[in-house]
Amino acid sequence: QVQFVPSGGGLVQPGGSLRLSCVASGFIFSKYIVGWYRQAPGKEREYVALISPSGGITYGGSMKGRITISRDNAKNMLYLEINPLEPEDTAVYYCKAPNIGGAWGQGTQVTVSS
Secondary structure, eight states, X not given: OOXXXXXXXXXXXXTOOEEEEEEEESSOGGGSOEEXXXXXXXXXXXXXXXXOTTOOEEEOSSSXXXXXEXXXXXXXXXXXXXXXXXXXXXXXXXXXXXXXXXXOOOOEEEXXXX
16 A cells, blocks of 8 residues: 655744655655655645656756755655745645545645744
């Protein structure tokens, strides 16, 4: 069963930073593109960034310049660092492999507010 479990969200002040983590299971992680997505209140889900098995990165656009995506294939882990955070980054953040089906999971809530 393919599963993605993100963590690391929370309440952060504007200008702060966060590092999100995601543990994946149920598939050969090192062979797939994986990435971060987010869904802000009242908006459609959008992709934040994708990273290939070899480390090639594609950015969704709205957060480029403020994020760092990385992966650890040995640990089946995906990471996202956001710095600096803006109020518009408030959203539920998800991790997923775009070429694998399955549920989105619960995500991790990031709230940026003073």
